Amino acid sequence: MHNFQWISPTKVIFGKDTVKELEAPLKAAGVKGVLLVYGGKGTFKSGAYEQVTDMLKRAGIAFSDLNDVKPNPLISKVREGVARVKAGGIDAIMPIGGGSAFDTAKAVAAGACYSGDIWDIYAGKGKLQDAMPIYGVLTASASSSEVNGISVVSNPETQDKISMSGLCLYPKISVIDPSFQITLPEKQTVYGGVDIIAHILERVLDGDTGNDLLDEQSYALIRSMMGVIPELIENPKDYDARADYAMAGMMAHSGFLSLGRKTRGDFSSHKLGHSISLLYGAAHGASLSVVMPAWARYLYVENPDPFARLGEGVFDIYDGEDEDRALEAIESLEDFFKEINAPTTLRELGLKEEDIQKLADNASKLVPFGSLKALNADDVLEIYKLAY
């Protein structure tokens, strides 16, 4: 096990009807005006917007709205938010939504404390030093953005989707009321679930060994998600299943499952998926269910061990040579994605054969990446071909 440091300063308030529990800490912190950061209809449909604004009115806290945040959120929306905060009257940022709202809120919170253009920090040309306090209300689990200090933002001008991270980006408080997720479209439940599973896989498939205990925790978490997603397809209103899903969503990418590993995770599949989202607008989770099995098929012959261990830990595959068990594990994962109606090919996302090269060109801007194997441009092209 490698050395690590761990801190997780966000306070989590979890459960039914918990938005109201934000009132006291907001008042105690002397907050006078908040910027609400959210997407669109879903925020109203879930009831979250109404509960939040009722609470703010009761507390006598002013608010204004930065809405229409898109999935794979844009730097342009962040800049709009930063300008709003710099104009005055706002002393805290409040995302209401999923990872996109939280990631945008973090970017706005940091941008408001930065003299230059916030994109500079993502691009590695500026240094993250401070951010305004963030109090979030989660309405869609997947990114763990509610409990981590990471913000991922896309810039169509440069065709980049990159992240910044820092201690100042952790929300002060995140309210996680799983009942807000009952109104999510089935597709979002499925894709969010794929993303959660992928966050765990990025760790256990990173090629590091000597982390048996957290590997076992990770396998158990994947098995739990594989139970919960079909349950929610069957009965979207199952509160306990929503709560388990929200708990897994919080744990998978908080950073805890990376502790003691050589790297923070492989994350090749995330990088390969980002290009699909950026160029063709695919949902983040859909890009992952397509690219992760292809990535695995490309690598398992040379690196059967982590896949074979996954087979044992998640799919009860004990018989055969390492390589055979590895392939069976990959097939089992793919079968599960099919069972929950997540796409497993680029064709299902509507891409044409000529798009493969475009994807490869975009993703290759970041090579080498990956820890199980450091991928080069040729590898990237081959993986997209396998994904087609």
Next chain:
Amino acid sequence: MHNFQWISPTKVIFGKDTVKELEAPLKAAGVKGVLLVYGGKGTFKSGAYEQVTDMLKRAGIAFSDLNDVKPNPLISKVREGVARVKAGGIDAIMPIGGGSAFDTAKAVAAGACYSGDIWDIYAGKGKLQDAMPIYGVLTASASSSEVNGISVVSNPETQDKISMSGLCLYPKISVIDPSFQITLPEKQTVYGGVDIIAHILERVLDGDTGNDLLDEQSYALIRSMMGVIPELIENPKDYDARADYAMAGMMAHSGFLSLGRKTRGDFSSHKLGHSISLLYGAAHGASLSVVMPAWARYLYVENPDPFARLGEGVFDIYDGEDEDRALEAIESLEDFFKEINAPTTLRELGLKEEDIQKLADNASKLVPFGSLKALNADDVLEIYKLAY
């Protein structure tokens, strides 16, 4: 799943040779003098004392020693520490050791900020409001005291062993270097391991349902510990096994595994065990390996479900009626305790039949307790009889 709030403010610095990483944060916090709180020989043998004092000398930080802290630490030692701190020159408390050192340090840290006798707070006659900052160095895992805000202290005068808890008692930083644990006596590795397993069992056997995901995490953690303890009996110097053990020790009683449960855990076995330690000086872990199976045997017929689920999750027991699977799970747990040479009867601890009533009288001062079943004085007596 029940609503919960979660915060875990302690920063963990984990790994080989990490004591030196305390220097910068101590200086940054302006610490000028620390009280080192520890037991005895083990602290020197592990190398921890030398590393800590070398680091403090380099940093130009003065230190004085509160040593001879015993397992099941005493309020008299706490009072001695409080008097030392109140005499001046100390602005941080630094436990070096396991749960006893940390629990004593927390008590001293709180006592120094309290005008009355610190025992009043344990006894419910005073209110915990503030504590001095705690920077700890862990040399024996089991209690999770390094990452929680709980302090358990014994008072032989009143024959009490009780706890206080609060946000101000969380260490600011805990250094967990698993290599310090390589020199632990085998018995301590075993008893600490039993304690870690017991902390997990107190949760999954509390009678609450609807927490499938964290139950599965808990079962996986027990399985990991059941692998790690025999590995460490075989090879005490196995660093990765020590690291997994330290990680489990940190996770089991941090409070995370209680999230969403109706209670924070059953903890009957801990209460029943406390009387054995208090009256007969038994090691905490040894008291648990004796009393936990007896408690389980007393309850499983009326409450087979949590035991049957434990059988599935930990011991791969799938066949038979709930009650049969429950009993098989309890027997399997007992067999494991025997395999690692942990006692499973009061007789092995040297107790006589006439001691049973004394134990029952002492433990019954706290009845009713327990959440799977709220135990009364008769129940307590019967369980001790079964444990004999």
